[in-house]
Amino acid sequence: MSTTVKPRIAVHKFSSCDGCQLAFLNLGGELIELTRRVDIRHFLEAGLDDPDADVDIAFVEGSLSTQDEIERIHRVRKHSRYLISIGACATSGGLQALRNLDNQHDQWRDAIYAKPEFIKTLNHARPIADEVRVDFELWGCPINSRQLLAAVNSLLFGVPPIEERDKVCMECKRQQRVCVMVTDNKPCLGPVTRTGCGALCPSFGRDCYGCYGPSDNPNTESLSKRFAGLGLMPDAVARRFLMINSAAPAFHDAGLIARSTDTGDGDNG
Numbered sequence: 001m002s003t004t005v006k007p008r009i010a011v012h013k014f015s016s017c018d019g020c021q022l023a024f025l026n027l028g029g030e031l032i033e034l035t036r037r038v039d040i041r042h043f044l045e046a047g048l049d050d051p052d053a054d055v056d057i058a059f060v061e062g063s064l065s066t067q068d069e070i071e072r073i074h075r076v077r078k079h080s081r082y083l084i085s086i087g088a089c090a091t092s093g094g095l096q097a098l099r100n101l102d103n104q105h106d107q108w109r110d111a112i113y114a115k116p117e118f119i120k121t122l123n124h125a126r127p128i129a130d131e132v133r134v135d136f137e138l139w140g141c142p143i144n145s146r147q148l149l150a151a152v153n154s155l156l157f158g159v160p161p162i163e164e165r166d167k168v169c170m171e172c173k174r175q176q177r178v179c180v181m182v183t184d185n186k187p188c189l190g191p192v193t194r195t196g197c198g199a200l201c202p203s204f205g206r207d208c209y210g211c212y213g214p215s216d217n218p219n220t221e222s223l224s225k226r227f228a229g230l231g232l233m234p235d236a237v238a239r240r241f242l243m244i245n246s247a248a249p250a251f252h253d254a255g256l257i258a259r260s261t262d263t264g265d266g267d268n269g
């Protein structure tokens with residue numbers, strides 16, 4: 001009887017909330033179907049513990065926020081044929097990277113933790129690609145299960161996954177959603193944010209807050225002016241960009257430019 005060797009997969013967690021790993025578990029029946037085709041070797045949230053297993057595809061969730069994580073990501077890279085970073089924490093540093101903005105790591109740590117001397121974190125949170133080669137990135141906070149499954153299937157068929165870098169506006173228009181910026185004056189980041197979520201927020205009448213990070217050619221300068229035209233003060237414009245993906249260069253720069261014009265006269269963010 002012949003046995004087929006199945007591709008091996010690992011899911012690693014770094015500094016994160018685990019929400020992107022849930023995108024795997026949320027696949028439900030499709031995850032069970034997937035396990036017929038792959039051998040999941042390490043996935044702590046699913047009870048599988050073998051972090052140094054050699055695998056074909058390693059998914060990495062979370063930012064690099066501790067010295068231990070920097071050492072660990074090199075081990076993951078060494079044991080993986082393809083490495084895919086998943087989610088805003090892993091692709092841009094995520095919310096944790098807010099601490100990079102003002103070099104206030106020590107003050108914030110001391111203000112938040114009762115025993116700050118036990119907290120061993122680095123002053124900056126960084127994306128995975130800052131430290132090791134990353135073969136593919138899935139953006140979002142959290143990522144979309146459909147995109148995740150599509151990436152796995154592409155790799156199992158031996159073709160590179162398709163990267164979606166279009167703007168959320170394109171998806172929004174394709175779905176014929178009503179524009180919340182035009183009709184409700186909501187400061188939507190859809191014109192500069194990469195798609196992949198199915199224009200989720202506008203489909204519920206909400207403005208996009210940029211959780212998928214910058215799209216290709218994001219015209220943040222024009223959008224900042226549009227936000228100012230909607231009545232947002234510079235500090236509020238800065239906050240739009242400096243949130244989940246504050247360390248992604250396009251959003252980082254747009255946020256700092258807006259902040260630099262802030263006179264401190266008002267905050268409507």
Ligand code: SF4
Nearest residue numbers: 016019087088089141
């Ligand atoms: S990207 Fe968002 S959902 Fe995913 S681990 Fe980070 S904080 Fe959680």
Ligand code: SF4
Nearest residue numbers: 169172179180188190
């Ligand atoms: S609601 Fe947002 S994403 Fe949709 S078209 Fe308007 S600006 Fe673009």
Ligand code: SF4
Nearest residue numbers: 197201208209211212
């Ligand atoms: S619409 Fe924007 S904020 Fe909402 S899920 Fe999509 S990318 Fe994220």
